[in-house]
Amino acid sequence: MEQEQDGYRIRVMSRAELDRAVDWARDEGWNPGLHDAGAFHAVDPGGFLVGLLDGEPIASISVVRYPGHEGPGNFGFLGFYIVRPEARGRGYGWRLWQAGLRRLEGRTVGLDGVVAQQENYRRSGFALAHRNIRFGGSAPRGTIGGTSLVDARHIPFDELLALDGALFPAPRAGFLANWIALPGAVALAAVDGDALRGFGVIRPCHEGFKVGPLYAADAAVARDLLLGLAAAVGEEEGETPLFLDVPECNGPAVELARELGLTPQFETARMYLGLAPVLDTARLFGITTFELG
Structure with missing residues (x-):
């Protein structure tokens, strides 16, 4: 994970911190399931990252590695990409995004992107597969x-x-x-x-x-x-x-x-990198x- 810089640090979430990320998703209007977090965390406990500013969590991302059909895994899924409103526009989300993609390097990566972020995802190499309603x-x-x-x-x-x-x-x-x-x-x-x-x-x-x-x-x-x-x-x-x-x-x-x-x-848009x-x-x-x- 990224070393602390300017008071900002990225590390793997604890299981309790994933509950907080689910609450953030609720704040964003995504209406997560009441018990989703446990099933999510079990897939890949190292696949949930948090960005902390001066020790306080301000950003989240999931970069879950799924196992492959043959040998090492070859597919990952990115979600929970949230920066708290008070910390937006300062580059913290971008640094977390880059750390997340490094974790999924070499894999096809899927995501379901909200409209406001789809152009940013395209600039990172993601291509549209289909819309979801x-x-x-x-x-x-x-x-x-x-x-x-x-x-x-x-x-x-x-x-x-x-x-x-x-x-x-x-x-x-x-x-x-x-x-x-x-x-x-x-x-x-x-x-x-x-x-x-x-x-x-x-x-x-x-x-x-x-x-x-x-x-x-x-x-x-x-x-x-x-x-x-x-x-x-x-x-x-x-x-x-x-x-x-x-x-x-x-x-x-x-x-x-x-x-x-x-x-x-x-x-949302289902998009893939790779x-x-x-x-x-x-x-x-x-x-x-x-x-x-």
Whole structure:
């Protein structure tokens, strides 16, 4: 990590400091999950950096290394890039950004960038892959169609992992195992006999609930999963805000969100530094999380 200079120092966060970074994300309006931090930290405990000015934390970034399919890891994800408002415009964020990218050197790096920062990311070599749109509104209610939905934790874990591996650039068994077991979360799988047709998780956030990931063979399966997840949180219609982060390149996913009464809240851009992975976005109806991909 960077040596102290002008009273500013960069180092790895403690687990408690990650809780603070999640609070900062809440202040920024990103609405993180209530229990995200533990699952995030377990992926790569050294992948969360804090910038301190005269000993006080003023900036954060996550630069998580995911394991590779063969040998050493080759994919990383950047998130939690926040500088406290009172410390902005003084170069502290840029120094933290550079330290973070050094940690991910040699890897393809993904991020979901807010509009205000996208041009800065381009200048650092990131290229747009697709936009994501956060849809939100009252939790949709409706009749589930012909899809058979079961508790995803009763599905062989290797099957969930294989589906996740087809729709995310790196294997993440530890993360996924934690994610489906978060306090207050519900994980559902769509099955047809022995075939896994989809999978989704809904978890409590500071405001309402967020669905992610939402994987489905087609829009009909995605609709049933989304309705099943919304029903599983057990709230009355109109009282529960629900959010879903949709890749704009999946047209049926955008249409589904609108059909169920959700409206755009804000957008991000999925961008990559290095060779962009090839993913089957036609089955990707909801991003897992903007912070870790």
